[in-house]
Amino acid sequence: MKFPEDLLYSESHEWLKVGDSTLRDEGGRATIGLTDYAQSQLKDIVYVELPEIGSEFKKGESMGMVESVKTVADVFSPITGKVVETNHTLKDSPQFVNEDPYGKGWIIKMEIKDKGELKELLSFRAYQDFVPKEEE
Amino acid sequence: MGNFARYIPHTPEDIRRMLETIGVKRVEDLFETIPTKYRLSKSMNLPESLGEPDLLRHLQELQPPLCASFLGGGAYHHFIPAVVPYLISRSEFYTAYTPYQPEISQGTLQSIFEYQTLMCQLTGMEVSNGSLYDGASSLAEAVLMAFRITKRKKILLSQAIHPEYRKVIETYIDPDQQEIILIPYRKGDGRTDEKALSDLLDESVNAVVIQSPNFFGVIENLQGIGKEVHQVGGMMIVGFNEAIAYGILAPPGEFEADIVAGEGQSLGIPLSLGGPYLGIFTTRNKHVRTMPGRLVGETVDLEGKRGFVLTLATREQHIRREKATSNICTNEGLCALMATIYLSCLGREGLREVAMMNLSKAEYAKKAISKLKGCRQTFSGSTFNEFVLEIDGDPEKVLGEMKKEKIIGGLPLAKFYPELNRHLLVTVTEMNSKEEIDRWAKVLEKCLERA
């Protein structure tokens, strides 16, 4: 199970990376996706429902849905912000969320409204402790 | 033991051994978790059990008499080929459950896939579900689906839609979220008033709902409505009662309909006092994830062989639970199979021919009464197999006379449309012979002369 060190995590299994590598302005934006643990629980993802660009969400609000064959899970916003970009490639290739949850499987990019909220998210160590241990 | 023993195989010896294995003395002990004060001390007040012969005799006596019928209005007397009841009587079809285990339900699943294809072909749309309860609830589900998509308040409902269907839609919607506005029909041709419709179209409109052929049997002019509705961002929903009409009529899919929802009873399903029937529901691919009902999709197995499975189940109640697109679970699976078999028999030529026969018989009936004094066809719009007749006199009296001749001559419209209180809806199908139609016309003539 992967827990990249440079990311922040939510208790509802989303990851957040501050900054947007396609822009020079680093601080105002965040890239968001589902963690490796989340995708392993959902199993094969068949569809990702993305929000409209420009829509705003409060921290903890559902922004979209991820569907596998037998389940549906909300993607909750880890922060308060506005959606500026969504990952269109997931339309034809929803499996990117399974294959590369921290890379190709990114879901949403948001403009951060309140930087203070970032403090409330978990570090990779805290998230690793939070996640139930694998029963193997 | 009584007559019911044939359905319960347990012998006293079986029971004794099973109780012993379980570790209780008597059958009653198995119900110890039920508080004693609620356990029934006397038997239920139900009739004594009947064996098969007595049961059959009782039901035979309850059977209503058969009459020649000119009834329609959402349920139609059509010929059902012998293969339809024969094939659906195969127990692997009718005693099976919902196909949740695809490996042992390929029969059901493939036939639903074929049904879905046929419904798309029939209505000119892109995707169909595996059935809903009936035409009325199907149309109501269409309105709810449109609301999920547009989130708008107003529903423009044609007054020429089957009155019971309109009542079901009223029952289904949440009056806090949606509002129905009726679009009147034109007194001349019996079609929905397009100008009234256009005047009401604005950006608060969720959907326009129109039925063709409509309740009066009149074929609506669907052209142009779709474009207008889409311009304001609303949805066009087309309903129907008589599926056979689409053997010759251009399907709603050709007129930019977003959802087509109607009744499939005409396709090989018996009249059966109004049910079970078949709710047909078709839409465009882009809306597939908001569609209610079961969906069967094609896929492959481990070895690459083609097979079929229930799919996109995440819309449904057993997964989405409170966020489901509908709460439907059991639908009308066997009725959908009847329609599939019926259409397989009739095929391209047959559906067209039976539709033509319906049109022709209705035209013959219209001609038969055209010379009669005291009655006239009410609407000038072209019809399929039903039309409205106005009578100079009391329609109930006329129908009463016809009943004496074992003819049910039509459906009085007064209870549905108070302004049409001297009117009858007359339906003629391929099952009304020329001789029957002549007899009907003759009795009608006699009644009118007497009045």
Added chain:
Amino acid sequence: MKKRDTGLIQDEPLIFEQGGEGRKGYSLPRWDIEEAEAKNLIPSHLLREDLEGFPQLSEIDVVRHFTRLSQWNYGVDSGFYPLGSCTMKYNPKVNEEIARMSGFANLHPYTPEDLAQGAFRLMYELGDFLAEITGMDDVSLQPAAGAHGELTGIRMVKACLQARGDGRKKVLVPDTAHGTNCSTSTIASYQMVEIKSNENGVISPEKVAEQMDEEVAAIMVTNPNTLGLFEEHLAEIAEIVHRKGGFVYCDGANLNALMGIVKLGDLGVDVIHINLHKTFSTPHGGGGPGAGPVAVKKELAPYLPVPVIEKDRGVYRLNDVRPHSIGKMRAFYGNFGVILKAYAYILSMGSEGLKRASEMAVLNANYLMKRLKDDYHLPYDRPCMHECVFTDRFQEKYHVSTLDIAKRLIDYGYHPPTIYFPLVVKAALMMEPTETESKESLDGFIETMITIAKEAEEDPDLLRQAPQRVKVRRLDEVLAARKPKLKWNPEDR
């Protein structure tokens, strides 16, 4: 035609992939009137050019096609069908004969009432029977299925509360509830509040009291619940709910455990739906048609859907002048063809037979439970009603799951039980034998399950590769959901 090489399992193509131009499979009444000219009667832009893609088959093509399709299916007549909460009991054949009687099959719903008295009488009598069995006052036979009945019932509760000027917003639903209960609440615009069952698998009055307030319209219970356990505190819970002005809705899917033993109306239930295609033996049809009549206490009777069948001095009539009715849930009166079969079933069983059915259903389930508990983990080791729930916990250490066990059962000729439901149990295997299974039938199933448990330990691959003896194996549901292909297209040719 492609060469067939799959033995008697038959590889049957789609109807669109066979037949040929000009092949006919139908006949019609003779043309005794002149054929009309469509284009003279109907504007040409409203006429269709063709029915593209429609099949052209002979009668024998059709018969062979669907006969072969049926052979890939499994029904109650094929063998044991232990699906939990589905009550896959035997469907009596005489009832099929009755439904086909031409007087009933050809009866138009708008037939004048005086010509259809027999039909309305039997509907009225069935209503009486169902009220008697459930201990309720009034019945509507209109709903087409259980979920439809649920929606009808909850809508009636809503209408009754609204008539009192009481706009409540919430419905309490136990965590063991069937998915339809949840979706029904939402569709009726209620907010669902989940009540957790206790360690005995039932809902406790304390938990209900915690959540019950004047904002709660109703509690939706299933009794027995989906764990197969009798909700022993229901009467007390009903009192708690009633005291704050709420209603008790009962999902009657599991009624097969209680007929003649206890009346749910006596426990405080205000409204209940009944699944005729479960408890009352009408066939499941591969997904319907069913029927979900709803029975209510007097207080809710004014809200029943219209029309209501009334009896006045021996004459049966339809009454749709009911100002408080919620309206109509479907056109016409109900799934009469299904109602007929349930009526015939109740007449065949009588009160003694129905009670016997419930007793034997409960006996069978307890027998199954006792004989399998050494080999399969039983999360609630308590007497069950008509169904019992196991899990795959004992098999986990061999890396064998509930799914594998289910698929292996197919190789032994059985339809698997319900899997992964109810959700309160991890990896559930829910079995409902029904009373129509004999002891030998159960013993055969038990032996097979025990064998499978051994296989899990000694040769788990047998389970993981299962099923083997079928037409298609482990179909790719991920592909079906990612790239939905929901109909045949002419381009596929």
